[in-house]
Amino acid sequence: MVSDRIFGAVVTLVSLAYVASATQIQTSFLADPVGPRTFPILVGSIAAFCGILVALRPDEDPEWPALQTLGALAIAVAVLVGYAYALKPLGFLLPTAITAAILSYQISPRIGPAAIAGVGLSVGLFAIFKFALGLGLVALPAVMHG
Amino acid sequence: MDLFANLATGFGIALSPFTLMLAVFGCFIGTIIGALPGLGPSNGVAILIPLTFSMGLDATSALVLMTAVYYGAMYGGRISSILLNIPGDEPALMTTLDGYPMAKAGRAGDALVISGVASFTGAFLSTIGLMLLAPMLAQVAFKFGPAEYFALYLLAFATLGGIASNNQAKAAIASCIGLGIAMIGVDNNSGLPRLSFGNMHLFDGIDFLVAIVGLFAIAEVFFFIESHGKNTSIGVKLDKVTVPWKEIWSTKMTQLRGSVIGFIAGILPGAGASLGSFLAYMTEKSVAGEEGKFGTGVARGVAAPEAGNNAAAGGALVPMLTLGVPGSGTTAVLLALLMTLNITPGPTLFTERPEVVWGLIASLLIANFVLLLMNVPMVKIFVKILSVPPWILLPGVTMVSFVGIYSLSGSYFDLLLMVGFGVLGWILRKLDVPTVPIILGILLGGHMEDSLRRAMVLSDGDWTYLFSSGIAITLWVVAVLGFVAPMFLRNVLKKPQRITD
Numbered sequence: 001m002v003s004d005r006i007f008g009a010v011v012t013l014v015s016l017a018y019v020a021s022a023t024q025i026q027t028s029f030l031a032d033p034v035g036p037r038t039f040p041i042l043v044g045s046i047a048a049f050c051g052i053l054v055a056l057r058p059d060e061d062p063e064w065p066a067l068q069t070l071g072a073l074a075i076a077v078a079v080l081v082g083y084a085y086a087l088k089p090l091g092f093l094l095p096t097a098i099t100a101a102i103l104s105y106q107i108s109p110r111i112g113p114a115a116i117a118g119v120g121l122s123v124g125l126f127a128i129f130k131f132a133l134g135l136g137l138v139a140l141p142a143v144m145h146g
Numbered sequence: 147m148d149l150f151a152n153l154a155t156g157f158g159i160a161l162s163p164f165t166l167m168l169a170v171f172g173c174f175i176g177t178i179i180g181a182l183p184g185l186g187p188s189n190g191v192a193i194l195i196p197l198t199f200s201m202g203l204d205a206t207s208a209l210v211l212m213t214a215v216y217y218g219a220m221y222g223g224r225i226s227s228i229l230l231n232i233p234g235d236e237p238a239l240m241t242t243l244d245g246y247p248m249a250k251a252g253r254a255g256d257a258l259v260i261s262g263v264a265s266f267t268g269a270f271l272s273t274i275g276l277m278l279l280a281p282m283l284a285q286v287a288f289k290f291g292p293a294e295y296f297a298l299y300l301l302a303f304a305t306l307g308g309i310a311s312n313n314q315a316k317a318a319i320a321s322c323i324g325l326g327i328a329m330i331g332v333d334n335n336s337g338l339p340r341l342s343f344g345n346m347h348l349f350d351g352i353d354f355l356v357a358i359v360g361l362f363a364i365a366e367v368f369f370f371i372e373s374h375g376k377n378t379s380i381g382v383k384l385d386k387v388t389v390p391w392k393e394i395w396s397t398k399m400t401q402l403r404g405s406v407i408g409f410i411a412g413i414l415p416g417a418g419a420s421l422g423s424f425l426a427y428m429t430e431k432s433v434a435g436e437e438g439k440f441g442t443g444v445a446r447g448v449a450a451p452e453a454g455n456n457a458a459a460g461g462a463l464v465p466m467l468t469l470g471v472p473g474s475g476t477t478a479v480l481l482a483l484l485m486t487l488n489i490t491p492g493p494t495l496f497t498e499r500p501e502v503v504w505g506l507i508a509s510l511l512i513a514n515f516v517l518l519l520m521n522v523p524m525v526k527i528f529v530k531i532l533s534v535p536p537w538i539l540l541p542g543v544t545m546v547s548f549v550g551i552y553s554l555s556g557s558y559f560d561l562l563l564m565v566g567f568g569v570l571g572w573i574l575r576k577l578d579v580p581t582v583p584i585i586l587g588i589l590l591g592g593h594m595e596d597s598l599r600r601a602m603v604l605s606d607g608d609w610t611y612l613f614s615s616g617i618a619i620t621l622w623v624v625a626v627l628g629f630v631a632p633m634f635l636r637n638v639l640k641k642p643q644r645i646t647d
Contacts, residue, residue: 039598044326050316054319059313081565107371125546129549133200
């Protein structure tokens with residue numbers, strides 16, 4: 001109940017913000033009868049309406065995970081964000097091994113297998129991508145290439 | 147006969163050694179993807195698109211490879227359904243109802259063979275149906291103007307939201323999220339950026355592949371972290387595989403009915419394979435009555451949903467190729483593939499790029515036979531793959547997703563967006579908001595707005611033009627019905643829940 005009420009309210013607010021920013025879209029002098037504003041405004045309005053509906057008639061709450069699991073998920077997101085930033089400057093092998101190992105540990109908390117999974121995936125996938133598929137991946141940090 | 151001439155062209159392309167190799171390879175990869183618990187046709191195909199694109203295959207080859215993966219995943223899905231009671235995706239859910247009890251009763255091999263043959267029947271018949279129906283529908287599609295296309299897109303959202311979800315308002319929200327995202331970037335008509343909030347990275351809009359991989363693959367990883375891989379039940383051992391000829395023959399009518407029902411369900415825009423397997427199973431259940439003992443592990447209960455599910459996979463290609471409107475989550479992903487390859491699906495595809503269409507159809511026919519071979523005599527190989535533990539599989543899927551998206555643009559921003567979509571997908575699925583309409587919205591949003599604007603240019607701003615032709619009115623009526631009717635039918639057509647042991 002509470003989840004859906006919050007969800008409905010968030011959807012409504014975001015949609016209204018979307019509609020508001022859609023009214024600010026510049027039109028060019030070559031405007032067609034509909035213009036670039038109408039469709040986004042239409043979509044935003046429908047979403048806002050449905051958001052209100054969901055907030056008024058909520059479904060039952062889903063089973064949210066325990067705080068500890070939410071923490072694990074937050075760590076996973078943080079690690080993936082870090083990976084996104086690290087992939088270019090640090091090359092493929094190192095960030096991939098670390099990220100894969102952490103994710104693996106979070107699914108099944110055993111350090112040994114997780115470390116092996118991380119290194120194995122990193123090296124194995126690099127070999128597949130680089131040599132079988134011919135993608136232009138960089139293996140190591142940029143500084144080490146000179 | 148045009149048909150035979152066309153088919154001959156198609157086979158000319160499909161039988162070239164390279165294309166043939168791609169089809170076999172695709173079938174193999176596809177069956178693995180389908181069999182792996184946690185990977186289904188849609189997320190499996192999704193993470194492979196960026197890689198296929200980066201490999202620099204030409205359009206026909208890429209299409210052949212990916213549709214072979216798609217068909218293969220449809221076949222493979224039944225393996226984890228039957229042996230582990232874990233459906234790889236929603237359509238495979240119906241197969242668990244009788245498949246898993248059958249496996250527990252020590253007849254796992256029989257269940258796999260029967261469902262494999264039923265999959266073949268469904269997929270083969272629907273490929274024939276696709277061959278016959280698609281050119282005809284392409285002829286009709288030539289009559290479609292912008293008003294009709296607008297109504298058709300609406301129909302796709304309405305039926306998808308109506309049938310595939312439990313809550314209409316939430317499905318509509320999902321569609322709007324997708325459409326809203328599609329609007330971001332440079333407006334095609336005026337050439338001015340809109341809704342990019344001054345962010346340089348958003349000027350080009352959001353790549354649909356980023357959204358698809360995020361919502362489908364990355365979100366799945368979060369679900370596994372949440373459950374700590376506990377969903378992996380030990381499953382059932384597979385001893386030896388023999389072919390129960392008699393039992394297969396006894397399900398022949400079931401397979402035929404399932405194929406027809408599945409094909410029709412697949413054609414409906416937005417309905418897709420889930421509906422196909424569901425309707426096929428429910429029909430057989432009511433035909434058999436109480437004596438059919440559905441749900442206790444009977445051959446017909448395995449044959450019906452698999453025939454329906456695979457037939458729907460072929461049926462879903464009909465609206466996708468002729469109208470550019472996908473019929474399911476996976477065909478939405480295939481549409482994304484076509485758009486990446488710069489192929490515009492629609493009636494003109496049949497006249498301008500016949501080699502693509504007929505090469506694809508011929509490859510599908512060949513792929514079917516390959517899949518039958520792989521999935522009946524060689525099924526044990528794929529059963530081995532089920533033992534890949536999630537703590538290797540899911541990090542692997544994440545890494546493949548990252549590399550795929552990274553190889554498209556080389557920008558960290560797309561990777562961040564992908565993670566963002568993953569989080570969004572996790573939250574939405576928790577709240578029972580379907581994510582497929584979001585994908586459909588991102589894919590079709592631009593076209594939908596374009597057709598609305600072109601319709602209004604033609605009519606000089608007269609909104610009644612949207613309802614001015616018989617085809618358009620019919621589409622509007624079906625759209626409204628498809629959205630509203632399931633609200634009332636929901637109590638009648640209650641989906642059977644997954645069995646737990």
